[in-house]
Amino acid sequence: MRKILIALIVGLSLMASIALAGTKNTGPAPNGMIIPEDWKDWRLISVAQRNDKNSLRAILGNNIAIDAARAGKTNPWPEGTIIAKIFWKQKTSELYKDATVPAELVHVDFIQKDSQKYASTGGWGWVRRFGLEQKDYDKPNFGLDCMGCHPKEQDYVFTRPPQLP
Amino acid sequence: MRKILIALIVGLSLMASIALAGTKNTGPAPNGMIIPEDWKDWRLISVAQRNDKNSLRAILGNNIAIDAARAGKTNPWPEGTIIAKIFWKQKTSELYKDATVPAELVHVDFIQKDSQKYASTGGWGWVRRFGLEQKDYDKPNFGLDCMGCHPKEQDYVFTRPPQLP
Numbered sequence: 001m002r003k004i005l006i007a008l009i010v011g012l013s014l015m016a017s018i019a020l021a022g023t024k025n026t027g028p029a030p031n032g033m034i035i036p037e038d039w040k041d042w043r044l045i046s047v048a049q050r051n052d053k054n055s056l057r058a059i060l061g062n063n064i065a066i067d068a069a070r071a072g073k074t075n076p077w078p079e080g081t082i083i084a085k086i087f088w089k090q091k092t093s094e095l096y097k098d099a100t101v102p103a104e105l106v107h108v109d110f111i112q113k114d115s116q117k118y119a120s121t122g123g124w125g126w127v128r129r130f131g132l133e134q135k136d137y138d139k140p141n142f143g144l145d146c147m148g149c150h151p152k153e154q155d156y157v158f159t160r161p162p163q164l165p
Numbered sequence: 166m167r168k169i170l171i172a173l174i175v176g177l178s179l180m181a182s183i184a185l186a187g188t189k190n191t192g193p194a195p196n197g198m199i200i201p202e203d204w205k206d207w208r209l210i211s212v213a214q215r216n217d218k219n220s221l222r223a224i225l226g227n228n229i230a231i232d233a234a235r236a237g238k239t240n241p242w243p244e245g246t247i248i249a250k251i252f253w254k255q256k257t258s259e260l261y262k263d264a265t266v267p268a269e270l271v272h273v274d275f276i277q278k279d280s281q282k283y284a285s286t287g288g289w290g291w292v293r294r295f296g297l298e299q300k301d302y303d304k305p306n307f308g309l310d311c312m313g314c315h316p317k318e319q320d321y322v323f324t325r326p327p328q329l330p
Binding site: 088 | 189205206207208209211212213214215216217218221222223225251253255258260261263264265266267268269270273294296297298299316319323324325327328329330
């Protein structure tokens, strides 16, 4: 009886692990950052394309970010800003040969402005989550690498919100 | 006294005309379509790039469109769908030579699914508004031109919503 019970518990634990492995990661990131679960519903800030990475990007922002973008007050971005940048591989459209469209999702990057908490990484928390399961980047404190390329003179953010009507 | 009054009225009318010319167009389109004023706040469906037009695009949708996109039920798109496609000229980023980013806004296209009202143009109303002032395209019933290129086998919509986590 005891063996059956142990086997049952082990079996159920395994099933739970497998289920969790297929579940999108919405927990805290390694740097402690909490990403609101509704980030996919955020409004658009901009789009971009990168030839060296063969990718198309969409840049979304939380309400603080959108208010700042629309008011043209993004250098620096205000405290509490969160920006999500979605990266897809790009491919030629099957419907139009001169168009480039998203292929598979590669990763989503999130940056959150908290000058005190993230003082050591330019006042921004940096998070990168891979694939549909949003697996966290396993390099500790990779934000320091981001800062090596992101433009300090523009508050470490590449995106300049474009014109909207 | 009468001449002064006439001059005043003419002057005020001129000022009002100038002010209106600088106001973003949010009224009904030539085909009668009403575009909700908050369309800029809609959620993202996809992004795209076109080499032949040297442009970057963002595709947003109203709630009906987003629900359909996320459920993978977009062929046909449901009645009431409105999709907004924002077109910017593209340029090389000043901050990263391999990146392409939006330049000036060219136009915004809107399509609304109403199979009865727009039966003669594939079940979609077609609207194109130019520039920051959103000036309506002055070609009558240009939707017929759109249909000549948009894929009928995909409900006349090029966009295939990409993966999101």
